[in-house]
Amino acid sequence: MAVGYGSALIVGAGSGLSASLARALSGEGVKLALAARSTADLAGLAQETGAVLFPCDASKPVDVEKLFADLDRGFGAPEIVVFNPSYRTRGPVAELDPAEVEKSLMVSAFGGFLVAQQAVRRMLPKGHGCIVFTGASASVKGYAQSAPFAMGKFALRGLAQSMARELHPKGVHVAHVIIDGGIKSERRAEPQGKSESLLDPDAIAATYLSVIRQPKSAWSHEVEVRPWVETF
Template identity: 55%
Template sequence: MSTDVAIIVGAGPGLSAALARRLAREGFRLALVARNVEKLEPLVASLSAQTKVVALAADAADPVRIEDAFARAEGALGTPDLAVFNAAQRLRGPIEDLDPAAVMAAYQAGAFAGFLTAQAAARRMLGRGSGTILFTGATASVKAMPQSTPFAMAKFALRALAQGLARELGPRGIHVAHVLIDGGIASSWARPGDAGPPDKWLDPDAIAASYLALHRQHRSAWTAEMDLRPWVETF
């Protein structure tokens, strides 16, 4: 069993919840960061029987709030061994109709917040010389689709952040990786009576297992980017 500390920024009921449950079973102490922590109450209650868990309210795009969340998590649980950035804000529409303020907000939530999360995590991990920082990407990280430009802008930037930090922090003992989720996650997309082949959506529990494997990789063979897609997904 692990005694590691993990902090998940952008925690919600889908992938983040699956990851939290997997980490709790492995003995991780957990900090879950979200704008609205009330939505996390059922998850926190279920995890509390297995491990120590705290839910922290913060806007991840606010430098003061995210630093405060990390400080509170560290005070309650210890220095994070694993930090996962799983926040995003989808915004769609034709370019002539998009509100610039809304586009900026989406960019800040999906990219700038990733920078702030990584900075707060790295400041703590560097003193120890070890740790893992993982970023959740999407198909939009490598392929921008019509009327989804704001989302792709943020995801492209997040991928660049991960690449730069992997090169900067790897030699200092911190494993940085970008996980490209190339397909719909079952917790968000699956519906009763869905037609089509089995397992056409990504299983969030399977994704969580891949995240844990990344964290546990030996430093002689670190992965900088991992693509995850259902067996029927084209690419």
């Protein structure tokens, strides 16, 4: 079943989940735009998927406004928008650097709002579009010494819930995907003797496509994915 959309923007693109999602969408014939603070490492992925690259710090209103204005001028308003950025700082609450905590909130949550606002302004007149936010275990569980990440991810989840309730009746699908576990990558291999203990990014991408494909009569606003051996 086709995804039902012709173009997509992935914000916070990189070599992991974003790359798997870019390949999956490209395989469906979807025209791609990839945005990241630095696009230097995305040249190979862009060539492979035919994606257009845009520099953007999602935590800065000026950058996000410019990103969508640049899209309007050439690429066109994306029908799918995936928000992946997050920033993590760890430590005891009494010792956390307030500037680092602020950065975590600005990237993980405020950036999600900025990108979603620009996307929604373009989707609402058409009554058509899909916005997917990438969550984490920290979206629902605040771990010790990880308060800033939990604060940002809890806020992003709240944004997604509020948007879904507002926008679903207007034809814009909003979904939040909780990735409850570590993601396998070249830098993060599975421990010896613990096969399938990490999520395969291609498998996560397949879940995103499944959500994006959902017909209006059965939209999800939140989906969880985790390895079958992960406790929860």
